[in-house]
Amino acid sequence: KINRDSISKSHTAIPEIAxxxxxxxxxxxKGMENDSIKNKRISSRLKTKDRIVSLTDYYSVVQQExxxxxxxxxxxxxxGITVYVVKRSNNVNDYDALTPMITICAEEKIQQYLxxxxxxxxxxxxxxxxFLTVTxxxxxxxxxxxxxxxxxxxxxxxxxxxxxPWISTNSPQITIDENISADDVIHFIRTIEGVSNVEKLxxxxxxxxxxxxx
Numbered sequence: 001k002i003n004r005d006s007i008s009k010s011h012t013a014i015p016e017i018a019x020x021x022x023x024x025x026x027x028x029x030k031g032m033e034n035d036s037i038k039n040k041r042i043s044s045r046l047k048t049k050d051r052i053v054s055l056t057d058y059y060s061v062v063q064q065e066x067x068x069x070x071x072x073x074x075x076x077x078x079x080g081i082t083v084y085v086v087k088r089s090n091n092v093n094d095y096d097a098l099t100p101m102i103t104i105c106a107e108e109k110i111q112q113y114l115x116x117x118x119x120x121x122x123x124x125x126x127x128x129x130x131f132l133t134v135t136x137x138x139x140x141x142x143x144x145x146x147x148x149x150x151x152x153x154x155x156x157x158x159x160x161x162x163x164x165p166w167i168s169t170n171s172p173q174i175t176i177d178e179n180i181s182a183d184d185v186i187h188f189i190r191t192i193e194g195v196s197n198v199e200k201l202x203x204x205x206x207x208x209x210x211x212x213x214x
Contacts, residue, residue, distance in 0.1 A: 002026040004023060006022060041064055044061075055074040055075070058072065058074035058081070058114065059074065066110060068087060069085050070086045071166065072084065072085045079123060080122060080125065085102060085110065085127075085128065085129075086129060086166050086176065088100070089164075089168065092160055098160065101210070107128075130210055131207070133206045133207075134203055135203070136159055140155065140195050140197065141197040150194070151192075151194035158171065161173060162174060162185070162188050163185075186199075
């Protein structure tokens with residue numbers, strides 16, 4: 001990803017162009033392939049001959065080809081294959097960071113790519129997961145000398161990152177598609193600087209449809 005305002009001139013001067021501006025960050029691009037990514041790509045190509053055979057192949061192909069997808073899961077039913085996807089986010093402050101859904105156009109792009117690598121008799125549908133939005137209710141005790149509002153803000157931001165593994169960060173995060181308990185969250189909050197104790201933690205959840213509606 002190239003951040004906005006990073007490009008101000010062409011690599012080779014073009015006399016006819018007086019000025020270059022980049023008001024938006026880049027998208028849909030790929031960074032230079034390193035040895036690890038190259039080895040995975042070649043190994044996958046040798047294994048599948050660029051064809052999708054098993055459900056795990058869907059995951060491998062999507063992860064390899066679409067950098068903006070953090071996670072995918074293929075399921076089979078009598079109507080065909082459904083591939084669910086989770087969008088990757090680079091910053092917790094992105095407007096859609098906590099609702100990692102891709103657009104209909106992105107769904108169609110992935111679907112078309114997969115269809116060219118599967119049997120003509122296989123029906124493929126790509127869609128967003130149906131998400132649960134989670135509100136964490138808890139009581140914390142703050143270490144003496146720490147400002148409560150400051151610790152509260154730190155805990156809120158840390159929880160957003162902890163419960164959203166698709167957001168890029170160096171902080172601890174849960175593993176997607178695995179269960180999480182109140183004890184796991186309590187243990188995490190207790191590791192945050194300024195927190196002395198945590199008690200009475202509960203979850204409130206609301207289901208969010210694949211279209212983004214409650």
